[in-house]
Amino acid sequence: MKSIAVFSLKGGVGKTTAAVNLAHAAATSGGRRTLLWDLDSQAAATLLLRAAPGARAKARAALAGDQPIDSLIEPTAHPNLSLLPADRSLRRLEGDLARADRGGTIRRHLKALAPRFDRILIDSPPGRSTLATELFRAVDLLLVPSIPAPLSAAAEAALADELGRLGKAAPPVLLFWNMADRRRLLHRTLLDARPERIAIPSAAAVEAMTARRAPIAAFAARSPVARSFASLWSAVEMALLRS
Ligand SMILES: Nc1ncnc2c1ncn2[C@@H]1O[C@H](COP(=O)(O)OP(=O)(O)OP(=O)(O)O)[C@@H](O)[C@H]1O
Numbered sequence: 693m694k695s696i697a698v699f700s701l702k703g704g705v706g707k708t709t710a711a712v713n714l715a716h717a718a719a720t721s722g723g724r725r726t727l728l729w730d731l732d733s734q735a736a737a738t739l740l741l742r743a744a745p746g747a748r749a750k751a752r753a754a755l756a757g758d759q760p761i762d763s764l765i766e767p768t769a770h771p772n773l774s775l776l777p778a779d780r781s782l783r784r785l786e787g788d789l790a791r792a793d794r795g796g797t798i799r800r801h802l803k804a805l806a807p808r809f810d811r812i813l814i815d816s817p818p819g820r821s822t823l824a825t826e827l828f829r830a831v832d833l834l835l836v837p838s839i840p841a842p843l844s845a846a847a848e849a850a851l852a853d854e855l856g857r858l859g860k861a862a863p864p865v866l867l868f869w870n871m872a873d874r875r876r877l878l879h880r881t882l883l884d885a886r887p888e889r890i891a892i893p894s895a896a897a898v899e900a901m902t903a904r905r906a907p908i909a910a911f912a913a914r915s916p917v918a919r920s921f922a923s924l925w926s927a928v929e930m931a932l933l934r935s
C-alpha cells in the first residue's frame with residue numbers, strides 16, 4: 693500500500709478537487725484498490741463521493757481508537773473506490789492529536805488499512821497543525837497544489853522549510869499547478885518557468901463536480917481537465933516508484 697496526502701498551507705487551492713479526481717483515476721484507470729480518506733471536518737470530499745446519506749458523526753471516536761476505523765469505510769458508486777468519510781466530529785481531532793502522549797495515530801491507522809488497499813489518498817485541511825505533522829511523518833508522498841500567483845513561491849518555500857525540520861522523516865513532495873490559465877501572461881510565465889510541473893487548467897467541469905457529486909472523469913472523461921488529472925495521476929505513480 694502507498695499513501696498520498698494532498699496538502700497545502702493555503703486554503704482553497706484545490707486539495708479536495710485533486711484528492712477526489714486522483715482517487716477516481718487510481719481506482720478506475722489505474723485498477724488499484726483505492727481508499728479516499730477524508731480527514732477534513734468540512735467533509736467536502738465525502739459529499740462528492742458518498743453514495744448514500746451518512747451515518748452519525750463518529751470519525752473522531754474511531755480515530756481515537758474507540759472503534760475500528762475499518763467499520764467506517766463505505767463503498768462508492770465507482771469500482772475499486774472506497775470512502776472513509778469525514779464528519780463534524782473531526783473538528784476536535786486536532787486537540788486529540790495534540791494531547792496524545794505520542795504521535796503516530798495516522799501512521800498506525802494507515803498500517804491497519806494497508807492489507808485492504810493499494811492506494812490511500814488523504815484529503816486534509818489547510819495550514820500548519822498537529823494533523824499536518826502526523827501526515828508528514830506517515831505518508832509516502834505529499835501532493836501539493838499551487839495556484840500560479842506571485843506569492844505561490846513563498847508558500848512553497850514555507851512548506852519546504854516546515855518539511856526541512858523533519859529531516860529524513862519528511863516525505864517526497866510533488867507540486868502541481870491548479871486553476872492554470874494560459875491566456876494570462878503571469879500564469880504563462882510561471883508555468884513556463886517550471887515545465888516539469890503538471891498544470892490542471894481552470895475549468896467549468898471542476899465546478900460541475902459539486903452539482904453532479906462525482907469525479908470529472910465520471911461525466912466528462914474526454915475534457916482537457918479530466919486528461920490533466922489522468923496525467924497527474926501518472927506522475928504520482930512515477931513519484932511513488934522513486935519514493
Ligand atoms: N481547476 C479548477 N478549475 C476551476 N475551479 C476549481 C479548480 N480547482 C478547484 N476549483 C474550485 O475552487 C474551489 C476550491 O477548491 P477545493 O475545495 O478543491 O480546494 P481546497 O484546497 O480543498 O479548499 P480547502 O482548503 O477549503 O479545503 C472549489 O469551489 C472548486 O470547485
Ligand SMILES: [Mg+2]
Pocket residue numbers: 707708709732736815816
Ligand atoms: Mg478541501
